[in-house]
Amino acid sequence: NAGVMQNPRHLVRRRGQEARLRCSPMKGHSHVYWYRQLPEEGLKFMVYLQKENIIDESGMPKERFSAEFPKEGPSILRIQQVVRGDSAAYFCASSPGTGGPIHPSGANVLTFGAGSRLTVL
Amino acid sequence: GQQLNQSPQSMFIQEGEDVSMNCTSSSIFNTWLWYKQDPGEGPVLLIALYKAGELTSNGRLTAQFGITRKDSFLNISASIPSDVGIYFCAGRSLTGANSKLTFGKGITLSVRP
Secondary structure (H helix, E strand, C coil), rough: CCEEEEEEEEEECCCCCEEEEEEEEECCCCCCEEECCCCCCCCCEEEECCCCCEEECCCCCCEEEECCCCCCCCEEEEEECCCCCCCCEEEEEEECCCHCCCCCCCCCCCCCCCEEEEEEE | CCCEECCEEEEECCCHHHHHEEEEECCCCCCCEEECCCCCCCCCCEEECCCCCEEEEEECEEEEEECCCEEEEECCCCCCHHCEEEEEEEEECCCCCCCEEECCCCCCCCCCC
């Protein structure tokens, strides 16, 4: 039972290039979250998606960043025209959603992938 | 926005010692979670708390959900070298079972053999 799979684990880009980070949620999970982690910082929420829908993108920068979770295939976080400040670890997490095992309180737990580390030269 | 406060940023203890970490917030959360992150890896869930006042144990770990819903603590007893890592608290607000988690900045724990 594979966990949350992220690739690539490491990505190097030059300023101005595009970065695409992929996330395959755990089997049976229909909710995906993206977080960004800077050195010595906690995880900052970026976006929450269900299949074909963006539910909460309140943490996404207004420009250059986009995310999708298509009906088929992994979720993708896309960063256009990368700048040095985009260098960070990007983590994806998934949860079952209302169709899966739910604690009696109704709250779901997020399971994280190992992250994708983006370095912008 | 919502913020979770964890301090100090780093803690250094001797192997075998107990350690306690606290997490506070100015906002109410209805779920508190504690995660551990090893270098180069993603956070791994340690303990989840769903009810104010709840006290939950997982091996040498014990965590409590504060009755005010604005704080939580994590205790590690009889520390061992593999306890080294970054410990994050995370909270989910009252709005929705699948709403986002808000994370603290984490506490880096070092254990001296």
